[in-house]
Amino acid sequence: MSKTLLEIKNLHASIGGKEILKGVNLTINEGEVHAIMGPNGAGKSTLSAVLTGNPAYEVTSGEVYLKEQNLLEMEPEVRARAGVFLSFQYPVEIPGVSMTNFMRAALNAKREYEGKEPISPKEFLTLMREKKKLLELPDKLNNRSVNEGFSGGEKKKNEIFQMAMLEPCLSILDETDSGLDIDALRIVAEGVNRLKTPQNASIVITHYQRLLDYIVPDFVHVLADGKIVRTGDKTLALELEEKGYEGLNL
Amino acid sequence: MVNDQIVNIKSGETFERVFLNEPSVNLRIIQEAGSHVKIHVLNMPSKQAEGSNLQTISNKIFITQTGENCSTEIYALAYLHNDESVTTETHVAHAVGGGTSNQLLKFILADHARGHFIGDLKIEQDAQKTEAHQTNRNLLLSEDAEMRTQPQLEIYADDVKATHGASTGQLDESALFYMQQRGIDKQKARQLLVNAFMKDVLNTISDETLREKLINSLDSDL
Ligand SMILES: Nc1ncnc2c1ncn2[C@@H]1O[C@H](COP(=O)(O)OP(=O)(O)OP(=O)(O)O)[C@@H](O)[C@H]1O
Ligand SMILES: [Mg+2]
Numbered sequence: 307m308s309k310t311l312l313e314i315k316n317l318h319a320s321i322g323g324k325e326i327l328k329g330v331n332l333t334i335n336e337g338e339v340h341a342i343m344g345p346n347g348a349g350k351s352t353l354s355a356v357l358t359g360n361p362a363y364e365v366t367s368g369e370v371y372l373k374e375q376n377l378l379e380m381e382p383e384v385r386a387r388a389g390v391f392l393s394f395q396y397p398v399e400i401p402g403v404s405m406t407n408f409m410r411a412a413l414n415a416k417r418e419y420e421g422k423e424p425i426s427p428k429e430f431l432t433l434m435r436e437k438k439k440l441l442e443l444p445d446k447l448n449n450r451s452v453n454e455g456f457s458g459g460e461k462k463k464n465e466i467f468q469m470a471m472l473e474p475c476l477s478i479l480d481e482t483d484s485g486l487d488i489d490a491l492r493i494v495a496e497g498v499n500r501l502k503t504p505q506n507a508s509i510v511i512t513h514y515q516r517l518l519d520y521i522v523p524d525f526v527h528v529l530a531d532g533k534i535v536r537t538g539d540k541t542l543a544l545e546l547e548e549k550g551y552e553g554l555n556l
Numbered sequence: 557m558v559n560d561q562i563v564n565i566k567s568g569e570t571f572e573r574v575f576l577n578e579p580s581v582n583l584r585i586i587q588e589a590g591s592h593v594k595i596h597v598l599n600m601p602s603k604q605a606e607g608s609n610l611q612t613i614s615n616k617i618f619i620t621q622t623g624e625n626c627s628t629e630i631y632a633l634a635y636l637h638n639d640e641s642v643t644t645e646t647h648v649a650h651a652v653g654g655g656t657s658n659q660l661l662k663f664i665l666a667d668h669a670r671g672h673f674i675g676d677l678k679i680e681q682d683a684q685k686t687e688a689h690q691t692n693r694n695l696l697l698s699e700d701a702e703m704r705t706q707p708q709l710e711i712y713a714d715d716v717k718a719t720h721g722a723s724t725g726q727l728d729e730s731a732l733f734y735m736q737q738r739g740i741d742k743q744k745a746r747q748l749l750v751n752a753f754m755k756d757v758l759n760t761i762s763d764e765t766l767r768e769k770l771i772n773s774l775d776s777d778l
Contacts, residue, residue: 358737362729386739398734402752407775411748412738419739451752452734468738 308335311507312377312476317368319356325366326352328532334476337504341518341543342511344529345551350511351395353529354478358392359385372476386412387419389506391474393465395481400452405464408452409434409471416472437470441497458485466497473501478509483517495520515547528554565591567623572762574598581615589623596761598770599634599642613642620649621657621683628657633757635750636669645674646690650683653713659690662757664750665701672704677720681712688716694724695753697746751775 312334319327326349334340342350356363357370359382370377377385400408413433414424425433438447441463453461462482469477479498483491498508498521510521518526518540526542527534528551536542536554546554560582565571567588574596575581581597597615613636619628634642648657663671671694679686694703705722727749735745751774758774761767 360733381742382733382736383739383741386737392737394734394737398728398730400728400731400734400749400752402755403748407748408735408738408740411740411744412735415739415741415744472738 308337308504309373310334310371311336311338311373313369313371314357315369317353317356317370318366319352319363319368320366321352321363326363326532327356330368330529330532330534332527332534334507334509336475336507338507338525339502339521339523340507340509341523341526341540342509342529343513343526343543343546348529349532350529351480352532354392354395354480354509354511357385357478358382358390383415384419386472386474387416389475391469391472391477393462393469393477393479393482395484395511397453397456397461397465399454399456401454403452404448405450405452406434406448409468412468413471433471437467440470440500441467442493443467459487459490462486463490463494466494470497470501473506475506476508477501477506478511480511481513482510483512483514491517492520515543518543562586564588565593567591570594574761574763574766575615579613581617583616584618585620587619587621587623587626587628590625591623592627593619594629594762595631596757597630597632597644598757599632599636611640613640615642615644616647617645618647618649619657620651621655622651624652625654627655629760630657630659630661631757631760632659632661633664633754634662634671635664635666635754636671637666639668641670641672643672643674645676647676647678648688648690649678649680650686650688651680652682653684653686655683655686657686657688657690660757660760661690661692662753663692663694663703664697664753665694665703666697668698668700670702670704673706673722675705675707675720676710677708677718678710679713679716679718683713684715686713686716686718688718690720692720692722693753694722695750696724696726697750 314330314332317327317330344350365378410430443463523540526538528536562584565587568590570592572594576598585593587593599613630646632644636642646659661673665671673692675690677688677690692705703724707720707722711718727746732745736742758770
């Protein structure tokens with residue numbers, strides 16, 4: 307039996323006084339890939355925001371545990387250090403903060419949390435080079451400001467690059483496939499697959515079956531109107547592709 | 557010392573000064589034809605002089621272009637904490653044509669700090685083909701900090717390019733959250749954004765040694 311990594315119990319959350327998540331239940335074990343699909347506005351990004359502690363959202367009830375720790379009581383940065391990673395649907399541009407400074411700060415924060423020494427400059431550069439290669443990102447990335455002026459596809463690749471650097475135990479990929487050309491999709495998906503271990507797990511939010519051809523899910527969930535209304539195996543995604551949400555008779 | 561004096565910059569000469577943490581700058585410059593002036597006024601007192609009783613900073617810069625084809629650059633950066641306050645006045649006058657002036661002034665105000673910018677830009681009737689830009693950007697790091705901006709443009713020539721812009725805002729919450737999501741604590745994330753905000757002023761310093769020293773001192777705080 308594999309161990310439970312994440313447990314979401316009856317989660318309700320709202321933004322601006324409007325209830326978006328209306329009782330989400332989900333258990334994720336180590337080594338699993340869970341796809342979440344669902345109509346626009348269903349609350350998929352809200353779920354990722356709430357799991358990562360985005361202060362714009364209010365959790366009104368429910369519980370979330372990461373490796374038996376109460377996730378909802380942890381600061382966003384502590385959740386990240388504990389291994390929760392979000393590949394943002396809309397990655398943020400941070401002018402004036404170089405990828406190098408940003409990545410080093412992130413990596414060392416995690417190492418400190420794990421009781422490790424800060425990474426040496428040489429090791430850091432080697433690691434950056436290695437992970438950039440995995441995503442086929444250019445060398446000049448280091449000196450550029452975080453996401454500033456990156457194309458849509460480059461931003462998504464940069465998210466997975468950061469995931470590769472930080473090696474999270476739970477990664478949430480929020481529409482990482484949108485905006486990627488065919489080659490980039492393959493590179494990103496291969497990157498994600500290579501980062502997979504028996505100990506970590508991913509939540510893959512997507513609208514398209516196409517990504518799931520590469521990143522094969524163990525479970526597919528349909529989130530509609532703030533609730534998981536259907537769970538199945540990978541064939542559910544195919545069924546959805548064929549019939550649409552209306553054809554599901556939810 | 558050039559402070560508190562009237563300085564004449566002769567034709568074709570270049571005058572550059574960086575005023576670092578002076579309690580007061582009072583500069584009056586007359587530019588002759590084809591001269592270049594580049595001034596930096598940097599006020600980051602609480603970083604350099606912890607516990608100093610330097611509370612009220614006053615900067616006054618008067619520059620008049622009296623000959624053609626002059627260039628003037630003014631950069632100001634103030635990063636204040638506690639009850640510190642700064643008033644920075646720039647008075648740039650283009651008396652004759654073909655000149656340029658560029659001003660970039662940034663104020664970062666934490667705690668109860670107060671900032672006041674008075675930007676007086678005058679383009680006389682004879683100063684055709686002048687190009688003048690004035691930009692004032694401010695960051696308020698607390699609800700108790702306060703910034704006042706008073707740009708004043710007087711333009712009497714018709715064939716000129718003149719722009720001015722002023723904005724006051726807070727740190728970008730979505731950028732802060734993005735950094736926190738990568739494990740960077742909020743305090744450090746804030747400092748990274750503040751440093752980024754300051755860097756483009758510091759990057760305009762010509763003296764490489766001083767420039768690197770100031771920029772490195774920002775990063776070393778992290
Ligand atoms: N600040 C806000 N105030 C009120 N409603 C909001 C706010 N932000 C988001 N919402 C609403 O929350 C709902 C859920 O949004 P969310 O981004 O979670 O959807 P999603 O499932 O990720 O959709 P998509 O597939 O389009 O990315 C939407 O109806 C959206 O309009
Ligand atoms: Mg979304």
